């Protein structure tokens with residue numbers, strides 16, 4: 371982006387399977403407080419606030435109305451994006467590039483533990499007339515995609531298990547992650563089948579959390595005297611709602627999003643120019659599928675990489691532990707990964723720091739049954 | 752004003768004639784409840800069964816425990832000097848944690864009210880309900896919450912209308928300690944003090 375938009379501050383709460391000690395608003399207040407301190411700012415300086423939320427996940431409709439207090443946004447411009455976290459980040463870029471705002475707070479949160487019947491929420495996402503009555507669960511939709519992906523690439527199921535082993539091991543080094551574990555491919559493949567070929571351990575477990583990013587114009591970012599991380603390019607796309615019409619083997623929404631983001635960032639050889647990736651792994655096969663769509667690795671190369679079971683390699687992927695290791699928190703997931711990438715580029719990722727992480731990519735997906743996702747390229751100052 | 756109908760040859764391509772003959776009110780086929788029940792109309796029904804259990808958090812949990820004990824609790828922010836209820840963990844004006852818990856009186860003043868003739872799911876009420884915003888004593892600036900007025904002693908709407916007014920002083924009427932569960936409904940309603 372010509373004028374430049376930067377991530378100036380990051381605040382998160384650790385991802386946890388349950389969070390009974392804090393209400394959702396208290397959780398967001400914690401993340402927001404951390405983000406404002408990290409950016410060296412305060413709510414009064416923020417020109418516009420964006421919240422990512424989906425009413426069915428909240429159990430409250432018009433959730434925007436409940437946003438201002440915990441962000442310090444009373445009587446200020448606030449709006450909600452009922453979409454992927456990266457779509458929210460894109461909205462922040464638009465506010466800044468259009469000159470409406472210099473400093474924007476983007477918030478995402480999830481209290482997955484407060485939803486007692488996820489399957490009913492998922493059912494609401496299917497077409498009510500020709501899909502819902504069939505009664506197929508969300509994991510089965512993912513299984514259909516995994517089957518077609520393995521069919522088209524010729525990869526064995528063990529390649530998918532390798533992703534699980536790597537990400538959950540990486541999570542052991544990330545204090546924000548909830549599901550760090552030392553597993554073997556055999557153990558993953560011995561976990562129960564949910565809907566073949568998808569197994570329990572191929573699936574990222576739910577987690578609660580809140581994340582706030584402070585996004586700034588170039589002028590504001592420089593003035594703050596902090597270490598800005600530049601949003602060099604951003605893209606997002608949706609394929610089609612028709613289940614039978616989508617490209618089950620490929621993440622075409624990522625192909626389109628990556629083209630948009632790479633073009634904006636001036637990246638022509640992603641394999642050479644990108645040093646690390648935080649890639650959606652809601653289901654383990656998605657990581658491999660997304661890496662292919664990002665033109666970063668072929669499925670075979672990705673499999674080779676996961677065999678090492680570590681994030682140190684030519685292209686470290688999900689050094690954070692990903693959703694498999696950190697926990698999955700719906701549309702807030704993408705913002706957590708942007709936070710992770712920001713720390714990597716700043717050199718503040720602690721014991722899971724990727725050496726020489728100057729340019730990174732974050733790739734998101736809105737989950738079953740969507741074909742929506744985004745890509746953002748982040749770069750050091 | 753009724754549009755004048757003109758007679759003209761029945762030429763299907765005569766757009767002008769077609770336009771002239773469009774009645775002022777569209778002549779649709781009215782649907783009856785029965786048509787829908789008998790499946791004469793193509794409709795798909797779906798009844799959501801969504802279930803949630805929200806973590807009430809630090810501030811609201813303590814508020815609810817207070818209600819169970821028959822107390823209305825509030826919080827104070829030393830930065831702006833406000834005392835507010837329902838309590839919150841942080842002051843949304845000052846964007847900092849609140850400083851102090853206070854027990855408030857269970858009396859207050861009616862900020863605004865309505866005499867409501869339907870239930871929440873729009874069924875007619877014979878004895879109207881009186882929703883009101885009650886400013887709880889001891890809060891500053893005066894804040895409080897939505898609740899109901901009751902114990903008005905009048906069943907007749909005209910009499911209720913004469914008695915209830917903005918600025919009326921009221922007091923909480925509580926459920927018995929055994930019936931209280933730690934919910935906003937532990938207060939049955941607020942009744943006039945005057």
Ligand SMILES: [Zn+2]
Pocket residue numbers: 828829830831832833842843844845846
């Ligand atoms: Zn205050």
